[in-house]
Every structure is written in structure tokens, then in C-alpha cells.
Amino acid sequence: MPQIDSEFIGESNLIELRGITKKFANVVALDHVDFEIRANEVLGLLGDNGAGKSTLVKIISGVLATDEGAVFQAGRQVNLSSHADAAKLGIETIYQDAALVNSLSIYRNMFLGREQTAAFGFLRRQSMKKKTMEILASSVQISGVVSPDQIVGGLSGGQRQAVAIARAVHFRKKMLLLDEPTSALSVRETENVLDYMLQLKRDGVSCVFVTHNLYQAYRVCDRFVVLSHGRKVQDVIKNDTSIEELTAVIVQR
Amino acid sequence: MSLVNHRRTLLPETFSSGLNLNALRRHPAGNILIIFTLLEIICIIAAIGYPDQFRYLSPLNIQSVLRAIPQLGIIAVGVGILMIAGEYDLSVGATFTLSALSMANLFNSGTPLGLAVAGGLLTGLIVGAINGLITLKAKIPSFITTLGMMMLLRGFILFSSGTQTRPFHPGSFFETMMTGSAGLIQFSFIWLLLVTLAAYLLMDHHRLGNHIYAVGGNREAATSIGVKVFRVKLSAFIIAGGAAALSGMISTVRVSSVSPIQGQGLELQAIAACVIGGISLYGGKGSMIGVFLGSALLYNIQDILLLLRAPGFYLDAFIGAIILVAATLNRLIQKEP
Numbered sequence: 069m070p071q072i073d074s075e076f077i078g079e080s081n082l083i084e085l086r087g088i089t090k091k092f093a094n095v096v097a098l099d100h101v102d103f104e105i106r107a108n109e110v111l112g113l114l115g116d117n118g119a120g121k122s123t124l125v126k127i128i129s130g131v132l133a134t135d136e137g138a139v140f141q142a143g144r145q146v147n148l149s150s151h152a153d154a155a156k157l158g159i160e161t162i163y164q165d166a167a168l169v170n171s172l173s174i175y176r177n178m179f180l181g182r183e184q185t186a187a188f189g190f191l192r193r194q195s196m197k198k199k200t201m202e203i204l205a206s207s208v209q210i211s212g213v214v215s216p217d218q219i220v221g222g223l224s225g226g227q228r229q230a231v232a233i234a235r236a237v238h239f240r241k242k243m244l245l246l247d248e249p250t251s252a253l254s255v256r257e258t259e260n261v262l263d264y265m266l267q268l269k270r271d272g273v274s275c276v277f278v279t280h281n282l283y284q285a286y287r288v289c290d291r292f293v294v295l296s297h298g299r300k301v302q303d304v305i306k307n308d309t310s311i312e313e314l315t316a317v318i319v320q321r
Numbered sequence: 322m323s324l325v326n327h328r329r330t331l332l333p334e335t336f337s338s339g340l341n342l343n344a345l346r347r348h349p350a351g352n353i354l355i356i357f358t359l360l361e362i363i364c365i366i367a368a369i370g371y372p373d374q375f376r377y378l379s380p381l382n383i384q385s386v387l388r389a390i391p392q393l394g395i396i397a398v399g400v401g402i403l404m405i406a407g408e409y410d411l412s413v414g415a416t417f418t419l420s421a422l423s424m425a426n427l428f429n430s431g432t433p434l435g436l437a438v439a440g441g442l443l444t445g446l447i448v449g450a451i452n453g454l455i456t457l458k459a460k461i462p463s464f465i466t467t468l469g470m471m472m473l474l475r476g477f478i479l480f481s482s483g484t485q486t487r488p489f490h491p492g493s494f495f496e497t498m499m500t501g502s503a504g505l506i507q508f509s510f511i512w513l514l515l516v517t518l519a520a521y522l523l524m525d526h527h528r529l530g531n532h533i534y535a536v537g538g539n540r541e542a543a544t545s546i547g548v549k550v551f552r553v554k555l556s557a558f559i560i561a562g563g564a565a566a567l568s569g570m571i572s573t574v575r576v577s578s579v580s581p582i583q584g585q586g587l588e589l590q591a592i593a594a595c596v597i598g599g600i601s602l603y604g605g606k607g608s609m610i611g612v613f614l615g616s617a618l619l620y621n622i623q624d625i626l627l628l629l630r631a632p633g634f635y636l637d638a639f640i641g642a643i644i645l646v647a648a649t650l651n652r653l654i655q656k657e658p
Binding site for chain 2: 172188
């Protein structure tokens with residue numbers, strides 16, 4: 069089977085992780101994994117439960133520190149040891165339950181942590197509300213959202229994902245990590261999230277689609293990385309593989 | 322979720338905010354506002370119909386209600402902010418007394434009034450900060466931290482000043498400013514309104530308020546978006562301590578003395594007022610107007626029972642029943658999609 073080798077270093081890489089190793093007590097969660105996110109791609113990060121997908125996502129989003137390995141951006145080694153670092157590198161992670169505060173309104177979520185403020189930290193509420201509606205109308209398209217004052221807890225799972233994605237896009241993230249984004253969604257909402265990923269690619273944002281649903285991944289992804297027991301066992305572009313082959317790689321061992 | 326026609330749905334209704342009963346009920350303080358208004362209407366009609374039997378609108382009654390609410394109301398605002406941040410403070414009753422005592426002792430030993438007041442306020446802020454530091458650094462539930470702090474402070478108060486009541490006569494200007502009145506208007510009630518307004522501005526119009534809702538509503542989300550959870554929660558603890566101190570000092574001016582057992586039970590009443598006012602016990606949800614109405618409703622009902630000459634032990638039973646009803650109602654509302 070054709071392997072895209074890990075020495076592939078080029079202008080098109082938004083970020084590169086080399087030799088990433090992470091241990092929890094005696095368990096090796098990640099074992100010298102090389103991983104890169106390229107420009108203009110939807111990358112499928114696949115693997116069975118316990119393969120190391122979540123650990124890798126946490127490392128890329130700055131939540132976990134690596135034991136070994138280095139991170140590069142634009143040819144230079146960079147720090148990736150906090151959420152702030154990840155944000156600076158242009159990475160945003162969208163978790164299953166979307167990192168939104170259910171009891172707050174859409175606009176207060178949209179600008180959480182990056183509030184527009186006037187003097188003394190007072191919020192510019194009208195400006196944020198107006199901007200929120202612009203963002204929602206332009207970047208990802210959600211029906212059923214009519215007001216920036218709607219409480220996020222009242223939205224459906226898909227609408228919440230969309231708000232989280234819109235927030236990431238607005239704050240000019242170059243890479244979106246979507247950790248099992250469709251697992252709690254209805255069929256229609258899943259279709260929409262898959263469509264968003266393609267739309268984001270057209271807008272110049274790369275997505276990492278973390279899932280164990282191979283069929284969803286195969287529909288939208290341009291490249292697949294398969295983890296198994298903490299090792300990278302496959303890194304292949306779509307044209308060079310098939311669902312059958314990927315299935316075989318995932319379930320082997 | 323369809324991808325067509327979204328622009329149309331996003332447009333006109335966006336900024337309309339007409340009076341809508343359903344929207345009002347979805348507001349955290351909506352139900353309490355409706356209940357409170359209904360209660361007031363019934364009482365006012367009853368008072369107009371039977372002015373001699375039900376003296377609800379007599380100036381004396383109005384004055385006494387307006388005087389009674391601020392003590393609990395100011396504490397409850399602080400406790401409410403802390404509960405929205407996802408934490409509790411059971412030590413506010415003891416902080417209330419300790420701050421008043423600090424102020425009185427400082428003043429009685431010759432410290433200028435302004436410094437004595439500052440000292441009292443600082444006492445509350447420091448207790449709040451200690452509560453916050455222990456809770457957040459040692460990762461202990463604040464329920465336990467502040468329970469310990471409550472007992473510690475009560476013991477310290479009794480140890481340092483015995484069971485004696487301390488006099489406090491700061492002079493007429495200060496007394497008028499804190500607790501005077503002009504006609505029916507009670508200045509202490511004005512203080513409560515100012516505190517509530519400040520709290521509303523903080524929670525709904527300030528960045529810190531947004532972060533307080535966020536850390537209480539979804540700590541992981543707040544952390545992952547870069548909100549400084551430690552700093553935000555610590556601020557909320559300090560606010561609760563400061564509010565308790567302010568209330569303690571105003572109450573002390575009103576009765577011209579500090580008693581060591583003053584303030585006992587206020588911690589639970591404050592939580593009750595918050596729950597009645599729609600503050601979630603799980604954090605992240607609630608409004609300052611709700612806390613204000615919750616405190617007002619508690620005293621209003623006590624007042625109504627007194628006017629109806631209900632025996633004293635009915636009071637607690639009624640308050641207890643209201644708390645149960647309010648908590649259940651709020652829970653049911655939260656379950657709505």
C-alpha cells in the first residue's frame with residue numbers, strides 16, 4: 069500500500085508534529101507519531117477506541133503536553149503547551165459537546181473570552197449582537213437561529229456545532245479539529261456538518277475530522293491517518309485507497 | 322437545518338424585543354417577576370378593600386418592609402453572583418458580623434470613621450479571598466470550605482468579643498446616609514437598589530460577568546476558550562465577601578450596635594432568596610433582578626403573614642414551602658427544551 073511518508077515537509081503544511089510520544093503511567097498512548105495538517109484539506113483521523121485519537125487531539129489543542137517530540141510551523145519549531153499556544157498557531161478544537169456555555173446566549177458565547185469592550189471592560193453588546201448575526205449568516209448557515217439572544221441550551225446539537233464552528237471561523241483559525249462532531253447528531257444535522265467541512269475547505273480552513281465512522285470520513289476527507297495502539301499505521305490520500313482497505317487497516321490487530 | 326432561506330429567517334425578528342409572555346417566562350427571573358407582581362396586585366387590592374383589617378399600604382408597614390429587605394438583599398446579590406460562578410458561600414452570615422464588628426471596634430478605638438468603614442469592607446473582601454484561595458487551590462468543594470470558615474469565624478467572634486453587644490454611634494450624617502429616610506423612601510433600600518444595579522451591570526454588561534456565567538455554566542468550555550477560571554472564581558468569592566460586609570455595616574448602623582449572634586441564618590436565607598429568584602444550584606444561570614425579587618418576596622411574605630396575625634412559627638414553615646415550590650418550579654423550567 070502506498071505510504072505518504074512523514075518526511076513530507078513543504079509549504080503546504082500548516083503544522084507538523086514529529087515523533088510525538090505520550091505515556092500515562094505504564095501505558096504508551098502515543099508512540100513516536102508523525103502528523104501534519106496540510107493547507108486546504110479535510111483530514112480524517114481514524115482508529116478504533118483507545119487507538120490514541122483523543123490523546124493526539126488533546127496534544128494538538130494544547131490541553132496535554134507531550135513527553136517527547138516537537139512541533140513545527142512554517143519550518144520553525146514552536147511551543148504547543150497551552151490552549152493559548154494552540155490559538156496562536158491558528159488551531160481551534162470543536163469537541164463533541166461543542167465548547168459552548170449552554171446557559172448563555174449565542175452572542176455571549178460567540179465572543180466568550182474575546183469580548184468587544186468599551187472603557188473599563190464594559191461589553192459592547194449591540195455591536196457584538198450585530199456581528200454575531202453577520203457571522204452566522206455568512207460563514208455557516210443555520211436555520212432556526214433568529215436572534216443573537218437565543219440561549220444556546222435551547223439549540224439542537226447541530227445548531228450548537230454550527231455556532232462553535234462559526235466562532236472558530238470568525239476568529240480566523242486556519243485549522244479546525246472536530247472531535248467526533250457527528251456522534252450526537254441526527255442524520256440531517258450530520259449531513260450539514262459534513263457539508264460545513266467541505267465549505268470550510270473552500271474558504272481556506274483545513275479540518276481534522278476525528279471519527280470512527282469510516283463512511284462519513286470517506287465522503288469528505290482528502291487524506292486519512294489511521295492510529296492503532298498509539299502508532300500511526302496508515303497515512304494515505306483518498307485516491308490511493310478505498311473503504312475496504314481502510315477498514316482492514318483499522319480492524320487489524 | 323436547511324441551507325436555503327437562512328438569510329430571510331435571520332433578518333427582521335432579530336432585534337425585536339416586544340413584551341412576550343413566553344419570552345418573559347424563559348427569562349431566569351421571569352417566573353418570580355410574574356409571581357411577585359401577582360402577589361403585589363392581590364395585596365394592594367386587599368389593602369384598598371379592607372384598609373383597617375389589612376394594613377399593607379399603611380406608611381408604617383411600607384417603611385418597615387423597605388427597611389427589612391436590604392439586609393438580606395445585599396448579601397443575596399453577592400451570594401447569587403458566586404452561585405452563578407458555580408460556588409457557594411456559607412460563611413456570609415459570619416462575615417457579615419465580623420465586618421460590622423471590625424468597623425465598630427476600629428471606630429470605638431479612635432480610628433476615623435472613613436477608615437473604620439474601609440476596614441470593615443476590607444475584612445469581608447479578605448474573608449472572601451481566603452475562601453476562594455482555599456477552595457480553588459486545594460480543590461475542595463466551596464460548600465465545605467465556607468462551612469469551615471463560618472464556624473471558624475463564629476468561634477473567633479465569640480472568643481474575641483465575648484457575647485457582649487458593641488455599641489456603634491458614628492454620628493448623624495453617616496447614620497442618615499446609610500439608614501435614614503425621606504418620607505417612605507428608606508436610604509438603606511436605595512443602597513440595595515444601587516448594589517443590585519451595579520451587580521446587573523457587572524453580570525450583563527461587563528466582561529467579568531460574562532466570564533462568571535461561563536465558568537459556572539461550563540467550566541471546560543470556559544477553560545478551553547481561554548477564560549481564566551481561577552481569577553474569575555476568586556473575584557466572585559471576593560464579591561460575595563464584600564457584599565456580606567456591606568450589608569453587615571448597614572445593618573449595624575441601623576440598630577446602632579453589633580451583636581455576636583447577628584447574621585446567623587443569613588447564609589441559608591441568602592441561598593433561599595437566590596433559589597426563589599431563579600439562580601441555578603448548578604451554576605451558570607440566573608439574574609440579579611431575580612435575586613432582588615427573591616429577597617423582596619421572602620420579606621413580603623413574612624410581612625403579609627404578620628399583618629394577617631399568623632403565629633410566629635408559621636413564618637418559617639411558609640418560607641420553607643416557598644423554597645420547595647420555587648426550587649421545583651425552576652427545575653421544571655430548566656428541563657424545558
